[in-house]
């Protein structure tokens with residue numbers, strides 16, 4: 001189970017990702033094992049930021065799901081942060097729930113487009129005893 | 134919103150949950166609003182209204198013995214269970230049940246690929262195995278087999294096929310229930326049954342001969358409330374050596390009749406895989422004058438549409454063909470298909486498309502290299518699971534009505550007209566049915582059309598329109614002999630009502646079966662419009 005302290009920490013972190021200032025980002029990603037960036041909304045962050053792998057995609061998360069996230073979510077631990085469209089977050093959140101994980105922090109960081117898709121900054125962490133680190 | 138199972142008070146519910154915990158372990162039972170949020174249908178048009186269906190709890194067994202035990206406990210407490218495999222049934226109810234207070238029997242932990250037999254081209258899987266899982270296993274073992282996937286790959290062969298879901302490769306594999314072979318089911322009394330050759334101890338043909346001997350009840354478990362499926366076999370397509378695509382377009386509106394007949398022949402003869410029909414005229418839909426013509430009450434005449442096509446210098450229809458097999462055979466099939474159509478329809482044009490050996494490269498899967506604008510989604514066409522379908526989801530989701538219609542141009546034009554006119558009552562929805570609405574060739578021998586209005590969590594007025602439009606579409610379609618193939622729980626009674634031959638004898642027969650084996654409605658009461666006596670009143 002993640003602690004209340006960690007939830008609060010991540011709650012503060014997600015908006016910090018969105019600011020994308022290097023300092024804010026550096027403090028925010030602490031505790032994350034990887035970071036997902038939807039290039040439709042956030043393109044500036046370098047590939048490997050403060051030692052945390054940054055996975056980039058354009059709305060379709062299939063490649064990262066298959067290569068990295070699915071294998072990682074079969075193990076214990078693995079906290080994932082991201083700035084993505086709300087559509088991509090819906091996909092990840094639904095998959096997360098099936099793997100004992102939850103969105104522990106989220107904040108919308110921009111207006112929705114005509115299709116109703118807004119950029120969201122979030123953190124998904126393990127919550128079920130079978131997958132917490 | 135916390136709910137209780139029907140006819141159970143707080144204390145009874147607490148005892149019931151305690152017994153579930155005893156069966157599967159405390160970590161695998163959930164209740165309470167926060168834990169149950171993921172089991173809501175986030176695509177529901179009745180989101181946050183009194184009509185939304187809520188589960189009271191969820192339980193995740195590890196194996197078939199635990200499933201039997203849960204069913205027995207539920208039977209003792211008369212609590213309805215709602216089994217799900219991967220629970221991704223979005224557009225058709227998501228993981229939410231028919232009956233408020235049901236307990237979701239979440240089979241996600243039963244996720245073993247039990248067997249894949251390459252030489253005999255089949256797989257045997259548990260419910261929690263997703264299309265991604267099955268694909269990964271095939272890739273990692275280097276097996277030359279192809280999985281026929283639905284558009285989103287996160288669902289499961291078992292959940293999808295029990296909904297009679299569809300895919301995109303060769304005709305007999307696209308019908309996922311049709312491609313199943315053998316199942317294991319926990320019945321409403323907790324007994325474990327195997328269908329077909331699985332009933333014969335020592336048989337090695339469970340995944341090769343579906344029927345065994347005597348009546349085959351397998352069909353009752355698809356869209357039905359008769360059992361919890363714990364294993365299911367599937368026929369797989371041997372990985373074809375080569376893939377070839379091509380497009381054929383025809384000039385006049387009336388040419389669609391011959392085009393459809395040729396495509397039917399090619400498909401029924403096993404010469405082509407899934408096709409995508411389209412219209413070059415859809416490029417004109419942004420022009421208000423053309424839009425008015427395409428959505429005209431009573432439908433435009435062929436002459437009006439042909440005049441518009443001629444003025445724009447466009448053909449009326451096209452079809453994208455996909456061909457699988459050895460390279461030489463795919464070429465011969467393409468040449469045959471294009472000769473056949475071009476020699477019969479004056480002015481028809483054929484354009485050869487991409488072709489390559491399988492498995493495809495990433496670039497080929499991304500379908501960037503066609504010499505024409507293609508609407509084929511290559512991953513799903515080549516049995517590669519994807520999550521890219523989410524790019525087509527508008528707002529917070531949608532509900533789906535997919536009426537089944539005959540494979541003729543006449544039926545296509547009639548449905549365009551009839552449902553187009555009927556849906557004019559809902560002017561804020563996109564014109565799903567218009568003079569260019571294309572049939573989908575998903576199932577093996579029939580067409581469908583798509584009506585999938587969106588829902589918005591923060592806009593109940595919009596959702597109410599979607600809800601009313603769904604109901605009207607079901608009713609109007611039925612008046613013309615077109616029935617829905619699959620529906621969310623909130624529409625299952627409406628759809629079931631339309632299958633009313635001989636005073637609803639089909640439903641009455643199902644009810645008799647339900648009353649006989651599950652009078653208290655322990656397994657998914659109401660699913661497929663089949664209610665046990667307890668809930669009928």
Ligand SMILES: Cc1cc2nc3c(=O)[nH]c(=O)nc-3n(C[C@H](O)[C@H](O)[C@H](O)COP(=O)(O)OP(=O)(O)OC[C@H]3O[C@@H](n4cnc5c(N)ncnc54)[C@H](O)[C@@H]3O)c2cc1C
Nearest residue numbers: 217218219220221222283284288289292293298299361362
């Ligand atoms: C954008 C988009 C595209 C889609 N494209 C397609 C498509 O191409 N093809 C298609 O078919 N669908 C499609 N769908 C619909 C849906 O997402 C898929 O059909 C999905 O595979 C169903 O979810 P699932 O496999 O997790 O099944 P589940 O949700 O697990 O099961 C579906 C239903 O079957 C019953 N059930 C499940 N498991 C069992 C069991 N073990 N025993 C008894 N009953 C059981 C339950 O009633 C359950 O509600 C699409 C949806 C969206 C939103």
